[in-house]
Amino acid sequence: MHRIEIIQKWIKTQLNHSFTIEAASSDASFRRYFRVIFNNKTYILMDAPPDLERIDHFINITKKLVNAEINSPKIISFDAKLGFILMTDLGSQTFLDVVDNSNAFKLYTKATHSLLKIQTKVDTKGLIDYSSNLLINEMLLFTEWYLKKLKNFKLEDQDMLSKIFSLISEKALAQGRCFVHRDYHSRNLMFLSESDLGILDYQDAVMGPLTYDLVSLLKDAYIEWDEDFLLDQVVRYWENSKKVGLIKNEDFSSFYEDFEWMGVQRHLKILGVFSRLSIRDKKDQYLKNIPLVEKYLMHTSERYKSLHPLRKLLDKVVS
8 A cells, every 4th residue: 555545545544534635745754744634624644654753752851842832733642653743733834934024023033032031931841962972073074975975075174074073062152041842943833823933843842952952043054044144033032032041152252252262063964964865865955955054154163263273174076
């Protein structure tokens, strides 16, 4: 029986009613999403083949978000053996679909406020720790998939890069810690109204560095904002974080340095992930987003002396 037939059969047992089903989206993993329509209502079916993906993390994090009154999908039913989750539908418009210069301030202010709520309200018990090993292993994707396989670059000074990775990891782990979504950006924030948003794709959440989700949002691989806008949003987040007691750092320049260094870790990882998606998974659409990520890395590695060796490497690789 084909996978789509198994999906339809399972939905029928859950709804006990005639329905229609259409493709909703896919993502960078092996998960697929379908929109299920019945009784003039729509639902989302997550298809996560159990031999390739796990759904227990998604279910666990969803419970945490719902308990904290975060606007995430609510699970109606699931089958862990089959890898199916039926849940409420947050619509089809992402931030990336609707944002422009006229509404960016309002939307991103809402997004940073929602982020603060997540960071202060969501239970972090049982979350995986964003450890040094995890941070460094993510950056190693840059070496393996971006440098070696995408760029065919022979790395002669692995020790230099290892030292950079260790330094970045140390800086990240010195930050305050909280719930980290890990992909809090314009494609995973759903536009519900000018004053409301929904949160998706949080199944890989961990307990980790405070600035990680903020840099995911503002140094997004899919859309670029000018530095004035970015700085304004970071300052506002920093001020609001102090008001709610999330951070006690009175020095904004120090906080902004943490934010930028966290961005280096994330963007090294993303270059590796996007390269792997193209080479291994034949998802070449992510290649068009690589230049912006390279730009972020070039800019930040030039700004900080300790990252100059990384900048020199990028100068040889980035075309």
